[in-house]
Amino acid sequence: xxxxxxxxxxxxxxxxxxxxxxxxxxxxxxxxxxxxxxxxxxxxxxxxxxxxxxxxxxxxxxxxxxxxxxxxxxxxxxxxxxxxxxxxxxxxxxxxxxxxxxxxxxxxxxxxxxxxxxxxxxxxxxxxxxxxxxxxxxxxxxxxxxxxxxxxxxxxxxxxxxxxxxxxxxxxxxxxxxxxxxxxxxxxxxxxxxxxxxxxxxxxxxxxxxxxxxxxxxxxxxxxxxxxxxxxxxxxxxxxxxxxxxxxxxxxxxxxxxxxxxxxxxxxxxxxxxxxxxxxxxxxxxxxxxxxxxxxxxxxxxxxxxxxxxxxxxxxxxxxxxxxxxxxxxxxxxxxxxxx
Numbered sequence: 001x002x003x004x005x006x007x008x009x010x011x012x013x014x015x016x017x018x019x020x021x022x023x024x025x026x027x028x029x030x031x032x033x034x035x036x037x038x039x040x041x042x043x044x045x046x047x048x049x050x051x052x053x054x055x056x057x058x059x060x061x062x063x064x065x066x067x068x069x070x071x072x073x074x075x076x077x078x079x080x081x082x083x084x085x086x087x088x089x090x091x092x093x094x095x096x097x098x099x100x101x102x103x104x105x106x107x108x109x110x111x112x113x114x115x116x117x118x119x120x121x122x123x124x125x126x127x128x129x130x131x132x133x134x135x136x137x138x139x140x141x142x143x144x145x146x147x148x149x150x151x152x153x154x155x156x157x158x159x160x161x162x163x164x165x166x167x168x169x170x171x172x173x174x175x176x177x178x179x180x181x182x183x184x185x186x187x188x189x190x191x192x193x194x195x196x197x198x199x200x201x202x203x204x205x206x207x208x209x210x211x212x213x214x215x216x217x218x219x220x221x222x223x224x225x226x227x228x229x230x231x232x233x234x235x236x237x238x239x240x241x242x243x244x245x246x247x248x249x250x251x252x253x254x255x256x257x258x259x260x261x262x263x264x265x266x267x268x269x270x271x272x273x274x275x276x277x278x279x280x281x282x283x284x285x286x287x288x289x290x291x292x293x294x295x296x297x298x299x300x301x302x303x304x305x306x307x308x309x310x311x312x313x314x315x316x317x318x319x320x321x322x323x324x325x326x327x328x329x330x331x332x333x334x335x336x337x338x339x340x
Contacts, residue, residue: 005033006336009068009092011060011083012075013037013048016167017097020325021072022050028329031336038064039075065090069340070332073097074324088126093335095128095328099213102129102221109224111136112330113271114143118225119334128331133323134158134214134237135221138248140273140296140322141315144266146226149254149309153232156218159240159247160203161287164319165190173241191239200239212237245287246319253310260303263311267298272322277301285316293318294326 008025012018018039025032035050037057044059058064060079065071065087073080073087073096080100087094101107108121109129122128131139138156145151162169168190176196179186186194193200204213215235223229240247258266268275276285277299285297296317304310317323 004336004340005031006069006340007034007036007067008032008332009036009038009065009071009087011038011064011071011073011079011087012097013057014039014043014046015074016163016170017074017320017324019048020320021074021329022048024321024325024329026051028333030329030332034067036064036068062086065092068092070095070335072328072332074328084127085125093122093126093128093340095130095331095335097130097324097328099132099217100129101127102131102217103224104129109221110331110334111139111143111225111327112334114139115225115227116334119331119338122335122339128335130324130328130331131221131225132214132217133164133319134160134246134248135218135225136323136327137246137296137315137317137319138218138250139222139225140270140317141267141298141313142222142250142252143226144270144273145252145254145258145263145311146228146231148262148266149256149258151226151228151231151252152255153234153253154222155234155251156236157249158203158218158235158237159199159242159249159287160237161242161244161246161319162191162195162239163244164203164246164323165239169195170243173243177241195239195241197241199241201236203237203239211235242287244291244318244320245316246323247285247287247314247316249312249314251304251310251312253304253307255309257309258311260301260311263301263313267301272296273298275299275301285314287316290316290318292321294321296322 077098077100284299300314
């Protein structure tokens with residue numbers, strides 16, 4: 001595996017996910033022969049370090065992908081719509097982290113531990129979509145439960161870190177906390193309400209049905225990835241004053257009764273998922289311990305008091321890593337292993 005090396009481009013290299021991609025390419029010894037860093041005009045000309053070498057950031061354009069074999073995109077949906085097809089036409093396989101292509105029926109939406117066979121569909125348009133970060137974290141424990149007992153309905157409430165909104169989200173929480181501590185006025189710029197010492201049940205734009213775009217992503221992406229349009233997902237997404245790692249509280253109803261003990265057995269066998277469920281010893285997942293980790297962590301696994309075929313559980317994952325950059329790079333590794 002991976003005896004070849006590849007010309008790789010990172011579009012959106014100076015953003016929070018782009019910089020995490022660079023770290024992971026290095027940490028995982030990804031077979032990079034040549035690395036091209038791309039960003040907006042504002043960031044072009046700056047430099048980033050990769051394997052001890054300073055690499056200048058170039059402006060993202062339609063001609064940026066000549067000779068590139070794998071293009072990792074984290075530049076936002078608008079830029080992905082504009083530039084990802086150009087990258088594919090130039091011969092690169094695009095792995096896109098934005099929402100631009102996720103629900104296109106001819107573009108695979110992939111979590112390697114969950115639906116690796118879907119990757120074969122990349123040949124149609126040369127583009128692979130990376131799911132929403134919260135969807136990935138939620139699906140890591142959902143997949144083994146679905147395989148065993150067939151999930152019929154999920155009630156999911158997310159607790160999403162500010163870094164999900166990028167560097168500006170991190171800075172807003174930091175600045176508001178400093179302002180509160182020093183008695184200065186708190187400025188609101190990035191989020192619709194003050195985020196310091198607060199929670200906001202509003203992520204992305206509200207839709208006519210009262211749900212936000214972020215919430216609807218959990219509905220439609222879950223069905224596409226698990227290949228089951230009958231799964232019911234009832235979502236609420238909440239921004240919380242945490243810097244890194246998203247959490248999701250889930251009530252999962254299955255067709256076949258699973259039970260807490262069997263669920264723990266199934267979840268413990270899921271690659272990329274760690275069961276941490278010893279409440280008597282205060283051992284359960286929290287965002288601080290998940291930040292910077294590749295695995296997701298699941299705990300508080302218990303049977304629903306009102307429904308014998310339902311379970312409650314709590315899952316936490318670093319949305320910049322498994323929820324975004326790591327998943328994209330795992331897709332690239334799988335692509336190399338199977339197809340390139």
